[in-house]
Each structure stands twice: as structure tokens, then as C-alpha cells.
Amino acid sequence: SQQGEEDPQALSIQEGENATMNCSYKTSINNLQWYRQNSGRGLVHLILIRSNEREKHSGRLRVTLDTSKKSSSLLITASRAADTASYFCATDAGGSEKLVFGKGTKLTVNP
């Protein structure tokens, strides 16, 4: 079962623009995480936000969490061609040890 669903499935922008990706989930969570995957590679952890947090920043990344709407967003500011990758949200589905991933958003940043 997939807990998180990202939106949009694909996003194409120009370098310097901001990219926003959204994630919706179904059950209560303890935390939500965002990961990045370059084509054919493993995933890399970007940021974790806990259920009692509403916003978190890391460099050019800004993550928000709205537990009442069961949704999160990832904003990448001033995007670069090197940001081209797929981005996944993952939730712990009620605090279990299992992390459940969505299908991802494929971001293309054109130089």
C-alpha cells in the first residue's frame, strides 16, 4: 500500500525558478521525510519533519506539513540543473518501523 502520493508526477522548469512538489498521505504519522533520487541511483535523504512541526528549512529547501489536511510540500528555491531528479515523500504510517513511499515527482530543471 502506498501511503504518500506526490503531485505533480512530473515538473519541468527553468534554472532559477522555484519548484514546488506536494505530498498527500492517508493515516496519522509521527514524521514525514523527503528523499531525492538521481536516475538509476539510490535515494538520498533530504529532510525530516515531525508531526508537531509546521515548517522546516535546509539550505534552498523548505518543507511544510499540514497534519489537518494530511499533506506536505517541498519547495526548492532558485533551482539549478543539478536539482534534476525524482523526489519522494515517505511516511511512517502511524509511527511504525516501516517507511512507506509515494510514486515521486520527476523534476527537470532546464539550463
Add this chain to the structure above:
Amino acid sequence: DGGITQSPKYLFRKEGQNVTLSCEQNLNHDAMYWYRQDPGQGLRLIYYSQIVNDFQKGDIAEGYSVSREKKESFPLTVTSAQKNPTAFYLCASKDTGELFFGEGSRLTVL
């Protein structure tokens, strides 16, 4: 350097053969995971282990088996019972919520 090592990176198998994918970590993490990824899809959990000599089925365990005899190692066997084994397999370990992934193993059944 610390990390997760998966091998082989590419593997070809004939139908009816079992294959074992290796996953080794030197991060001293207790929990380890195996995920399957199909093209354009997210990750689906196959098996996970929270401690040595213990493991639990994930969402798509049928046709797969694992062992956890050592903290550092969590091999995955794809058996002939797995109907559609061609996929990208990712191993990960967990530390306080964050997953650390290997570079994956791509299995193709001929």
C-alpha cells in the same frame, strides 16, 4: 567510508533460477530494509529487519526470502516463485528515522 554496499549492480537471471542480492552496511545500524522499484514507480517494501535474527514481511514479500545472521548483512533472495522479478532493488539501513540507501541492484530476468 561508511555506507551501504549492494552487489552486484547488474544481474541477469534465467527464469526458474534463484538469485541472491547482497547488502552490507558499516554504519552500525540495527534496522535494515529491502525495497523494490519498478520503472516510474515508487518504492515498495519487501522485507525489513529491526534486529539481528529477526525480520518481518513488508507489502510484497511473496517470492522473496531474507536472512539477518549478522548486524552488517541483510541478503535478499529472489526465488523462482517471484512471478515478475525484473526490477531495481534497493537496500537501506535506518538511524533515528532517516534511511540510508545503497546504490541499488538491477535484476533482469531473461
